[in-house]
Amino acid sequence: MGSPMFELMRHDVTFPLYVEVDEIYNLACPASPIHYQHDPVQTTKTSVHGAINMLGLAKRVGARILQASTSEVYGDPVVHPQTEDYWGHVNPIGFRSCYDEGKRCAETLFFDYRRQHDLGIKVMRIFNTYGPRMHAHDGRVVSNFVVQALRGEPITIYGDGRQTRSFCYVDDLVDAMVRLMGTPHEVTGPINVGNPNEFTMLTLAETVLEITGSSSDLVFKDLPHDDPQQRRPDITLARESLGWQPTVELEEGLRRTVEYFARTLPARA
Numbered sequence: 001m002g003s004p005m006f007e008l009m010r011h012d013v014t015f016p017l018y019v020e021v022d023e024i025y026n027l028a029c030p031a032s033p034i035h036y037q038h039d040p041v042q043t044t045k046t047s048v049h050g051a052i053n054m055l056g057l058a059k060r061v062g063a064r065i066l067q068a069s070t071s072e073v074y075g076d077p078v079v080h081p082q083t084e085d086y087w088g089h090v091n092p093i094g095f096r097s098c099y100d101e102g103k104r105c106a107e108t109l110f111f112d113y114r115r116q117h118d119l120g121i122k123v124m125r126i127f128n129t130y131g132p133r134m135h136a137h138d139g140r141v142v143s144n145f146v147v148q149a150l151r152g153e154p155i156t157i158y159g160d161g162r163q164t165r166s167f168c169y170v171d172d173l174v175d176a177m178v179r180l181m182g183t184p185h186e187v188t189g190p191i192n193v194g195n196p197n198e199f200t201m202l203t204l205a206e207t208v209l210e211i212t213g214s215s216s217d218l219v220f221k222d223l224p225h226d227d228p229q230q231r232r233p234d235i236t237l238a239r240e241s242l243g244w245q246p247t248v249e250l251e252e253g254l255r256r257t258v259e260y261f262a263r264t265l266p267a268r269a
């Protein structure tokens with residue numbers, strides 16, 4: 001970031017952008033369910049208008065473009081683990097739909113730009129990524145549990161805590177992203193990127209308590225609408241076409257995340 005070649009621009013992707021670039025990583029969109037449901041219309045606009053604007057930019061300047069898609073395109077999956085050819089089980093009119101359907105429509109746009117304009121597209125379906133530099137109020141499960149444990153506050157388990165997720169450490173994700181961008185034109189994805197080790201939210205809570213040495217209690221809260229019961233990526237395609245697999249397992253990734261929050265969390269007033 002200290003390089004004189006580096007330029008940071010603050011821009012809302014729902015408006016067109018005119019810059020000269022070779023590669024575009026389109027990561028724009030709130031990712032935490034509580035944040036993306038706060039202004040759902042804007043969430044859909046960010047995914048759909050944002051994709052149109054970034055694809056238009058890629059077409060104009062001949063750039064390659066990578067879309068941060070999501071495991072949420074599979075909805076509450078009935079196929080397990082999820083492979084890229086599974087079309088998903090998504091509620092089109094629910095509270096999560098702004099995100100799920102927005103990201104699904106963005107994928108449609110990417111593939112239509114490919115078919116109509118032969119654009120260099122790369123679509124990556126990201127599964128539950130976490131790590132240092134998450135916001136303390138992000139609202140997703142890993143940062144919630146870590147912050148609660150460090151503060152000695154109750155750990156909020158939604159539902160009975162037996163739903164599962166497969167957590168990917170951020171450095172592994174970034175590595176896969178850069179590899180995907182560097183693949184030949186014929187590699188478009190969609191391609192799952194995540195860590196296939198699957199845990200219940202109860203196990204996650206116990207692991208966080210163990211690592212932090214916290215004595216926080218567990219409290220059980222209502223399960224959010226349409227919360228997927230199970231999620232685990234099949235990453236055969238990522239292994240084959242990117243030569244990639246995750247290297248940081250949950251316990252190590254949590255240790256690094258705990259260390260980050262322990263260092264940066266402001267003391268409670």
Ligand SMILES: O=C(O)[C@H]1O[C@H](OP(=O)(O)OP(=O)(O)OC[C@H]2O[C@@H](n3ccc(=O)[nH]c3=O)[C@H](O)[C@@H]2O)[C@H](O)[C@@H](O)[C@@H]1O
Nearest residue numbers: 031032070071126127128129140141144156157158163201
């Ligand atoms: O990363 C993904 O693959 C996608 O899934 C996430 O959705 P979700 O898996 O529901 O993410 P969390 O909010 O972290 O929740 C994970 C599980 O933990 C539970 N949870 C969450 C927070 C909490 O305090 N307690 C708790 O038990 C949720 O109910 C859910 O079952 C987000 O929608 C996106 O960031 C993303 O695209």
